[in-house]
Amino acid sequence: MKKITQFLVMTVAFLFATMSFAQGVTTASLNGQVTDVNGDPLPGATVLAVHTPSGTKYGVATDFDGYYRISNMRTGGPYTVTITYVGFKDYVENNVFLALGESKRVSTKLSEDASVLDEVVIVAGTDGVFDSGKTGADTKISRRQVNTLPTISRNIADFARLTPQAKVTGDDVISIAGQNNRFNTIFIDGAVNNDVFGLAGNGTNGGQTGVSPISLDAIESFQINVAPFDVKQSGFAGGSINAITKSGTNTWEGSAYSFLRNQDLAGKTPVDLVGNGEREKLAEFSANIYGARIGGPIIKDKLFFFLNYEREDRETPAPFDFGTYRGNSSLADITNLANFLQSNFGYNPGGFEDSVSSLVSDKFNVKIDWNINDNNALSLKHSYVKALQTSAGSSNQGSINFFNGGLGFESITNSTALELNSRIGNKFSNNLVIGYTTVNDDRDPLGNPFPRVNIRDGAGNINFGSEAFSTANLLEQRVLTLTDNFNIYSGRHTITIGTNNEFSNMKNVFFRQNFGDYRFSSLQDFLDGELPNRYRHGYSLIGGSGDASEGAPEFDFFQTAFYVQDEVNVNDNFRITAGLRFDVPFWADGTVNEDFNTRTVALLEAAGKDLQGARVGKGVNPNVHVSPRLGFNWDVKGENKTQIRGGLGIFTSRVPLVWPGGTYGNNGVTTGFIQLTGSNVPAFNPNPNTQFQDPPQGSGSVGGQIDLFAPDFRLPQVFKTNIAIDQKLPWGITFSADFIWNDNITAVIYENINIAGPQFFTTGAGSRPNYGFQKVDNTYSDIYLASNTGEGSSYNISGTLSKNFITDRLDVRTSATYSYGEADGILDGTSSQNSSQWRNLETVNGSNRPDLSISDFAAGHRVVANSTFEFKWSETIKTRIGLFYEGAEGAPFSYVVDGTGLLADTGSDSALIYVPANESEANLVDTSDLSASEQWTLLDAYIEGNDYLRGRRGQFAERNADRSNWSHIVDLKFAQEFGLKFGDKIHKLELTADIFNFTNLLNKEWGVRTFTNFNQVQLLDFEGFAPDGTTPTFSYNPRNAETDNIIDDRGLVSSRWQMQVGLRYSF
Structure with a gap:
């Protein structure tokens, strides 16, 4: 903390001396x-x-x-x-x-x-295509598009999908240019609105509840930058999402609105889920949004205000037909389990069939704009978002999840931004933004406290008990940003000098599996009181409160940046932008673990482990991240018909602070964690308050997980290059083509340095190492070291055709884009936990020896088209229609073996399969259902019918080398506006209908979406080793093969159509 304090003093002095920031x-x-x-x-x-x-x-x-x-x-x-x-x-x-x-x-x-x-x-x-300031790829989204294109969730993600380089999934997760979804930056009115800690997959504050960070009615417009070669914009490797809110004007303007969804405005069960069975409607639910906005002058031409309030009461059904479950247990078996839990332990797990989750949220936004004088303008904005989500456990084809295995989640966000724009004569201007955001997230399990239990059930799983990651989970974030640009105009040059400063304070109560977590090999094993095959438990080593809050870490993070840039108008048609940026992060030190730093470090180094100087309690050293950039824009003939643009440079991304945050909690001093397998596991204990804990070791140190970051760890940096052309064609058509290349300079990678070397290599076809669950130091369960790698890259190519047709009564705008994106790397970073980053990595030789492979974020082929039509029948009657089409390849996935014993490195079920060339290489063994020969017949047919696996016979499958099916989806918006004129004012009433997956409404067999759980198909089950102790044996369950394209019937973005109707009054 001392080095941060010293630097803050110097920084503050510099800030007041120079008054230059960034934004x-x-x-x-x-x-x-x-x-x-x-x-x-x-x-x-x-x-x-x-x-x-x-x-x-x-x-x-x-x-x-x-x-x-x-x-x-x-x-x-x-x-x-x-x-x-x-x-x-x-x-x-x-x-x-x-x-x-x-x-x-x-x-x-x-x-x-x-x-x-x-x-x-x-x-x-x-x-926004022909723009003299545009160098790299971006997408500008106007208020007109927001009003005309279909949206049901009323979230920025619904419009981010217009970006050719973006990949948006059903839970509003946005990946841009093949980069991690957490490597984006989100600004609202110039202030950072990221979930800085990084738990929300969609990257926004409150995002874990499913709430959007701001009402669409409060947004004026937004922009998605993929490769802006402007050093003022940083903090991302993927893209920057910038939104600005509405302001008041001299004209009074207001609106009141309401939107509704329910079971009668949704399709029936997707055909592919029921076959010839009866299709059913969704269970009864309702989803309502209502709100109002008003803006106008306080003092004409001088002082303005804008207010917006929005309330959302949303229920989201999760239908489940037990007939689609792929596990071994029958409906009677599951019902018997529920009765067993109630009668033996007094625990009610809740239901397990159709479930409904709910969200209640309130959003309030206020903005004041003050034209101080002709040279200075001040804007002050505050937003408040409160969300309460109740998410019951929901079952699907691969797992039975009892309702009380879900969670309740309350999130409250307050965000304030102040912006001052100043012009100082003809030579200078300045833009200052100060932002302050607080976020409080409180997550709790549903139902009565009970240990978490997972039961393997053939090709399925059964889960019940308190949600493993919600039993002790509380997050408080405080983020202050100081941002400003100071511009100097000198002849053909616009020189910018600035700095960016972000101060973060985090407190995170998180003890996973705090009530105990058990895994059983079968349902009968659990009912008979057999020992589980795995036990996990996290707990506090300080104090004894039920929520383990005494052991919660609190830490500070500070990052500053300084930059200079020159924008040169070489002539009226050619502009060059050259800049240099310096980012310096400062990490606080944590709690020291003397036992680890002496005894354990000596053991690790004796075992040949390279800790790179990492120690428990030692923070990452401050280091300078240099980002030079060069961009250009050339209007070839000065006629706005041919524009060539592009650039190259280095971009420094943020990392979710939860990753380095693990070092402040998982230190072996304040928190403990135990994971046991084999004969060491304890018997099941239904009391969450008296779970078995790892006892003190001989040294007096209590074990658990250790998280380390290398002292020289660097933030993710990528080298970006973008070359593009915009060309006006005959008939008013505009063509744009972009090529973007990202090459990793420093990406994040993890190693579990507590894993000893291989104990042996398996024999037979597909030899690989087996680590025998051996640790260097048994005091600690796992020791994860985060460092950097330069491996990994991504690229995206896109081509867009667009045309507008505008008359006095008709406004038609349409565009169509084809894009293709590839990405590879070592680690995708899809989890918020360092342990999961490592455990869930699909490999051949273990998670400590990963290969460069296709990324989860590789977008593949994608075709997007949108058209908007506005018919102006009279001054007071208008009709608007918006269409959006997306045809896209499914997500990449891997073929893996179910069973940790094959590699025995404490990883999850993430060993890539060996694709047998013949029956002798398969090493299949009989099961209760199928003989080895029968299994081979089925497996061989599956391999032969799979284009990818057929070509990999005699080799290991590659990570993420196959993809789920293509999807073809059309969304539709229809709006009819009626007006009545009173004096100079037109009072309007608008009826709207937004239909997601309109394709499915047209034809019940269309609009099918598929997914693969966790990007994995567990094609084979590991059944142990042959009598020689080194030859692995497997079994094949044909139901496992059905998980490569699971029909998506979850939430809004699913395989059934859903409609939202709305009514709006405005003036």
Whole structure:
């Protein structure tokens, strides 16, 4: 902490001395050159841009070369741009609109002859395509698109899927350019709104509950940047999502709205789930959203406000037909289990068939905008989001999950952002943003406390008891950001100097399996009181409260960045952006474990383990991350018909703080964890308060998991390059093509350094090491060391065709994109726990010896199209239709062996299969259902019918080398608006219908989505070793093979259509 304090003092002194910070994108800009008819510059010409709705004025004079730049402008419009020069005709352009992040060029030649005005060059952008400030790939999403395209969840993710390089899954998880979904940055009004700790897969505060961070009605527009070669934008390897909220204007504007979904507005059971059986409706549920917004002037042209409130009461059914369950147990067996738990332990596990989860949320957003004077504007925003989720356990084809194995989750987020935009004469401007966010997440299990139990059930699983990761789970986040840009305008140059500072304080109560966690080989073993085959238990070593909060770690993290950039207008058609950024993270030290740092380190080093200098309690050293970038934009002929753009540079990403946060809790001093297998496991104990704990070792140290980070650990960095062309074609068509390459400089990798070397290598076909569950130091269960690797890369190619057709009464806008993305790496980082990062990695030779392989985030082939139609029947009657189509390859998955004993390295069931060339290589053994010969006949047929496996005979399967099926989905929005005019105001009533998977509504056999659990198909079961002790034997259950394409019938994004109807009044 001392080194952080010292640096803070120096940083604060520097900040007040220089007043330069950094930020996310919140504004737009104008630029151009003013000349006479001969092309000679007109220095001192006056350029005035007036934001008509608010009366906000932006005025500058051209420099010696006739150039002008107006930065930090409000987005939207319309603007009126007036250019004047003594002795020359004035130029006036109305209806100029600015998109978020856009740098629009307005250049003109002035003369006493009015006809010269025909030579005015306005880069007015076709949906943000032609933009003189655009270098790398981005997607701008306007308020019009938000209003017209289909959305049911009313979440940013519904629109992020418009980005060619983005992959959006059903739980609103956004991966961009083949990168980890946690390697994105999210800004709202310029302030960081990431789930900085990193537990939410969708990356937003409150995201674990399923709530969106802000109401769509509060958003003006947003932008998704994939490769912005602008050093002001950083903190991501994937993409940056920037949203700005609405502001009040001189015109009073408001709206009240309500949206509804229920079982009558949804399709029946997908055909492929029931075959010839009867299709059923969803169980009764309701989902309601209602809210209101209002904005207007407090003082005309001076002071404005905007308010929005939204309430959501959502129920989400999870239907389950027991006839689709692939496990061995019958319906009577499961019912008997529930009765057994009640009668023997007094525990009610809840039901296990159709379940319903619920979400109740409140969102409040307020924003004040103050035009202090013509040179300064201040904006202050506060948002409040409270969400309460109750998520019952839900069963599926692969597992029976009793309701009380679910969780309850309350999340409260408060976020405040202050932005000051200043113009200092014609030479300087400044943009300052200060943000402060607090997040409180409290997660608890449902039902009465009970140990967690997993029962292997053939091709299925049975789960009951308190959810393993919710028994002691509380998170408090405090994040302060100071951000600013200081711009200097000098001739053809726009020089930016800045710094970015983010201060985070985290407190995390997390003890997984705090009530005990047992795994049994079969249902009968559990009923007969047999020993489990695995036991896990996490607990606090400090105090004795039931929630183990005394052992909760609290830590600080600080990151600062300084940068400089020069944006050069080489001429009116060619712009180069060159910048250099320095990021420095500071990590606090943790609690020291003297036993580990002396005795255990000596054992590890004697075993040949390289700790890279890591010790318990020692934080990561501050290190400088350098990010040079170079971008360009070339309007080839100066006619806005051919634009070539691109760039290259280094991007430094954030990491979810939960990863290094593990070092503050999993230290062997404040927390304990025990994992036992084989003959050491204790008998099942139904009392969650008296679970078996790891006893003190001879040294006096209590064991558990240890998390370490190498002292020289570096944040993820990628080298990005992007080359693109935008071309206007005949008939008003615009074509864009982008190629993006990401190459890892420093990615994250884990090693369990407590695993001893291989004890032997298996014999027979497909030889691999077996580690015999041997540890270097038995005091500790696992010791995970995080460090860096330079391996891994990704690329994406895309091509887009777009066309607009706009008349007085008809507005049609359409685009279609094909994209293909590949990604590979060592570790995908899909978990919030360091242990799971390592355990769940599919490998041939063990998780300590992973190979470069296809990433979970490889997008594959994807086709996206969207069309919006607006029919203006009269001034007061309009019809809007929005269509969205996505055809995409399914997610990649791996073929693995079920059973940890094959590798015996304490990993999960993640050993990649050996694909037998013939029956003798399969090493199958008889089961109660099938003989080895019968199994081989079925397995051989499956391999032969699988394009991938057929080509891998005699070899190991590769990680993520196969994919789930393609899906083809069309979503539809229909809106009918009726208006009534009173004076100058039109009061409007709008009826809407958003239909997700409209494809399935058209035809019950269309719109099928599939998935694979955890990106794995456990094709073979490990049955132990042959009598020689080294030859592994296996069994094949044909039901296992059915898990490669499970029909998705979960939530909103499923294989059945769902409709949301809405009613809105606005003025």
